[in-house]
Amino acid sequence: MDDPLLVPSLADLRRRRGLKWRLYGEDVLPLWVAEMDVLPPEPVTRAVTDAMALGDTGYPWAPDYVDAVADFAGRHWGWAPEAGRTRLVPNVMLGISEVLRLLTGPGDAVVVNCPVYPPFYAFVRNLGRRVVEAPLGPDGRIDLQRLASAFGDARRDGGRAAYLLASPHNPTGVVHTEQELTAAGELAADHGVRVVVDEIHAPLVHAPHRFVPYLSLPVGAAAFSVFSASKGFNLAGLTSAVAMAGEEAASDLAAMPQEVAFGASHVGSIAQAAALREGDEWLDALLGGLDRNRQLLRELLADRLPGVGYSAPEGTYLAWLDFRPLGLGDDPAGFLREHAKVALSPGPDFGTGGAGHARLNFATSPAVLTEAVERMARAVGDRAVAAGDADYH
Numbered sequence: 555m556d557d558p559l560l561v562p563s564l565a566d567l568r569r570r571r572g573l574k575w576r577l578y579g580e581d582v583l584p585l586w587v588a589e590m591d592v593l594p595p596e597p598v599t600r601a602v603t604d605a606m607a608l609g610d611t612g613y614p615w616a617p618d619y620v621d622a623v624a625d626f627a628g629r630h631w632g633w634a635p636e637a638g639r640t641r642l643v644p645n646v647m648l649g650i651s652e653v654l655r656l657l658t659g660p661g662d663a664v665v666v667n668c669p670v671y672p673p674f675y676a677f678v679r680n681l682g683r684r685v686v687e688a689p690l691g692p693d694g695r696i697d698l699q700r701l702a703s704a705f706g707d708a709r710r711d712g713g714r715a716a717y718l719l720a721s722p723h724n725p726t727g728v729v730h731t732e733q734e735l736t737a738a739g740e741l742a743a744d745h746g747v748r749v750v751v752d753e754i755h756a757p758l759v760h761a762p763h764r765f766v767p768y769l770s771l772p773v774g775a776a777a778f779s780v781f782s783a784s785k786g787f788n789l790a791g792l793t794s795a796v797a798m799a800g801e802e803a804a805s806d807l808a809a810m811p812q813e814v815a816f817g818a819s820h821v822g823s824i825a826q827a828a829a830l831r832e833g834d835e836w837l838d839a840l841l842g843g844l845d846r847n848r849q850l851l852r853e854l855l856a857d858r859l860p861g862v863g864y865s866a867p868e869g870t871y872l873a874w875l876d877f878r879p880l881g882l883g884d885d886p887a888g889f890l891r892e893h894a895k896v897a898l899s900p901g902p903d904f905g906t907g908g909a910g911h912a913r914l915n916f917a918t919s920p921a922v923l924t925e926a927v928e929r930m931a932r933a934v935g936d937r938a939v940a941a942g943d944a945d946y947h
């Protein structure tokens with residue numbers, strides 16, 4: 555199968571009416587929000603078209619979607635969630651909110667590993683919980699000492715607390731190992747902190763790295779995981795997701811109001827179920843393309859923007875770029891949007907550790923990726939010339 559990233563033309567992408575292609579003007583290349591420049595797997599298009607032809611546009615039937623998730627997880631990760639401990643939720647972030655509502659109360663703490671996906675802050679705060687940051691280590695991986703100190707802070711006043719973990723991590727693309735997950739989970743248990751794992755990027759792991767489902771581990775018994783096919787198969791506009799509970803968390807999950815599931819889209823569930831059941835070949839081809847792009851990005855940066863820090867992500871299609879050596883200030887994305895006409899996600903939005911960084915979404919064609927780096931290099935070069943930097947070549 556062809557690399558899905560090679561299929562849509564830039565002209566067709568510009569006709570899209572979603573956030574990625576509409577927020578900025580036609581002169582900007584959008585490499586920011588986590589959407590991919592692909593067409594869906596054919597079975598998804600077929601399933602949605604069939605649903606339309608049938609008028610199958612009512613409320614969702616959860617068991618079918620839950621079964622598709624279990625089918626995918628079993629095939630890919632050798633582990634499947636228990637249907638009886640899996641609930642349909644509208645999407646991953648709303649699912650996480652509902653789980654945090656079960657595990658914590660107003661004013662309680664939620665620990666996050668910063669820099670991290672900005673909605674982790676927004677959703678937690680909108681829920682009336684406070685965010686406690688446990689910065690990742692300099693290698694971008696979980697730092698157990700900082701985590702222990704954040705857990706201590708989170709439980710300081712005796713309230714309940716949760717640890718919201720992105721696995722794989724956004725924006726660094728780190729794929730936590732079994733040992734890392736176990737160590738973090740044991741630490742959480744020692745501090746009486748409940749674990750909620752966002753596994754939305756799980757299908758997007760580059761070999762030889764391996765995604766380990768948190769609930770498959772002994773530390774997962776009291777934890778929750780939230781998952782959907784929306785990142786792996788680019789179906790954010792067709793929303794549906796699951797919240798899964800470990801064995802000891804079943805009674806917590808049972809307290810989730812039934813009406814939470816009403817927010818999921820039936821057509822979204824149909825689309826995602828088709829992707830999960832019949833999308834393996836497409837996903838393989840996509841991962842091949844993403845792997846080539848993460849290497850291409852390395853070459854392009856080395857050639858055109860050698861000061862920028864980049865380590866190829868183990869998972870996801872997100873590159874966490876360190877622009878600090880170039881002196882573009884706290885928000886390089888602001889400079890690049892204005893002067894290079896390339897939109898990246900601003901690093902400071904990702905919390906402590908985000909200043910001087912920006913996140914680049916490389917789930918696009920090699921041509922667009924090359925043009926984007928070219929534009930950024932030109933803008934940085936022009937700036938150096940304007941500043942009279944004699945050393946700049």
Ligand SMILES: Cc1ncc(COP(=O)(O)O)c(C=O)c1O
Binds near residue numbers: 671720755784790
């Ligand atoms: C880590 C993470 N969680 C959740 C989401 C959003 O998921 P949803 O649209 O299902 O809420 C994203 C989207 O980029 C993400 O990167």
